[in-house]
Amino acid sequence: NAGVTQTPKFQVLKTGQSMTLQCAQDMNHNSMYWYRQDPGMGLRLIYYSASEGTTDKGEVPNGYNVSRLNKREFSLRLESAAPSQTSVYFCASRKDRGEQFFGPGTRLTVL
């Protein structure tokens, strides 16, 4: 099992560009999550999906959209990137009544 995989590992964007961060899990988990991690801020929830076909906003959803493509995949889209979105992005998944497993992260810089 690969667990939770994320692509790309690194990305540099210019202000206003768009991009999609990909996440996939092979553990048959129902719930998936997107977090951002900024220095000294811990992990903050952007969006989550409790099951295939549903998505909900977390603590910091502004500037982002998500798609739960199928049970395995949950993508995060930045339509018009801003320097404030420079961060490390983590995807996580969780089975019912279990705990979250995290991917290795995507390091995004917006110039």
Added chain:
Amino acid sequence: GQQLNQSPQSMFIQEGEDVSMNCTSSSIFNTWLWYKQEPGEGPVLLIALYKAGELTSNGRLTAQFGITRKDSFLNISASIPSDVGIYFCAGRRGSQGNLIFGKGTKLSVKP
């Protein structure tokens, strides 16, 4: 958004020393978790606590769920260089609620 108060922010210790860190909240949680994050990686679950007063060990790590349900503690005994990383606490209300993370304790171990 609410975050947990985690302390200390950082620790510099000598190999072989014991380490203690804690997490407090103004709200009650039903689950407390402790994660470790190494440089360039995603957080990895160390210990999960589900009952007030519960004391759980994972090797040299021991964590406790505070009896007030508003705090949790993590102890590492006889630290070694590979203990280096950032330790995060996380709390959850209810079985399906989202996690709220502390800002992390950065541990440095001098050989």
